[in-house]
Amino acid sequence: MMYTIARPVKNRPITSQMINRRRQAAIRTNVLKLENAYELQLSVPGFSKNEIEIEVKENQLFISGKPSDVQENTAIRKEFVKGEFQKSFQLPNEVDVENITAECNAGILHINMPLLPENKIRKVNIQ
Amino acid sequence: MNVTKYDSNNNERGVTNLFDAFFNRNLTDFWGSDYSITQPSVNIFEQDDRYSIEIAAPGLTKEDFKVEVDNDYLVISAAKENTNEEKQGKYMRHEFNYQSFSRRFYLPDTVDADKIEGKYDNGILFLNVPKKEEAKTKSPFSVKIK
Secondary structure, three states, rough: OOOOOOOOOOOOOOHHHHHHHHHHHOOOOOEEEEOEEEEEEEOOOOOOOHHEEEEEEEOOEEEOOOOOOOOOEEEEEEEOOOOOEEEEEEOOOEEEEOOEEEEEEEEEEEEEEEEOHHHOOOOOOOO | OOOOOOOOOOOOOOOHHHHHHHHHHHHHHOOOOOOOOOEEEEEEOOOOOOOEEEEEEOOOOOEEEEEEOOOEEEEEEOOOOOOOOOOOOOEEEEOOOEEEEEEEOOOOOOOOHHHOOOEOOOEEEEEEEOOOHHHHHOOOOOOOOO
16 A cells, blocks of 8 residues: 555554545545646645655655654544655656645645656667 | 535545545645635634634735725635736646635634734734633643632
8 A cells, every 4th residue: 555644543443434534524626737847636634844854865755744742642533644754656657757746735735847848758670 | 694614625626635535645746736726724722811813825925905894793704806917828737826815714713803912923823812801721820728
């Protein structure tokens, strides 16, 4: 599995209901195709930019978040968890990995991935 | 207006949700979601002197929110006008969109609705709902025996 979202609450049996809840805390992602770039938008409410790390390894993009504060446990209703997460994406060939930029604004992480010009996409000739 | 109870386990649609419910697993984690969420999630905490409400609605500004007290209900809504800043492009995957929503909560008699305060930080709207003086949990005290 690519990412885990939230640990189950201690001392409580895991029920299907809790698994449903856990899924609700999943990091939801929008993918936007712009004229010469892709933009990923990740919904990360509560996270500030110092709590998120982005790494590019070859053509994979890894995004991870680790909350620096501990959440109170006195909830009488709990629909989301600000929990540790990891998410990864396979990048298409035409993305210019050197020039990926990101910003975190109002709980949304925007990752801008410019596209390489047509003639720079690496192609291998068959001999 | 009818008030229906919000069920956090039942507000999702889509084929992946059927799979998830049947196999008790998160297909969504592997393949992504086949529907877009528009209703923000809410946490409510109770302290001795207040309730705190957290509404996870990223991508807005504090001016987009409207928080109203309607008789016994706290109504939280948002409407973002599509501005020119909106980038021109096509969504290839759209899993969330919190631009317009409304949620309401019943306020018990014990809260002081006039003193509700809020702030918007990192995509979460925090509301502070103080309890009335007489409803606060008091620390224990001893009684002198004459």
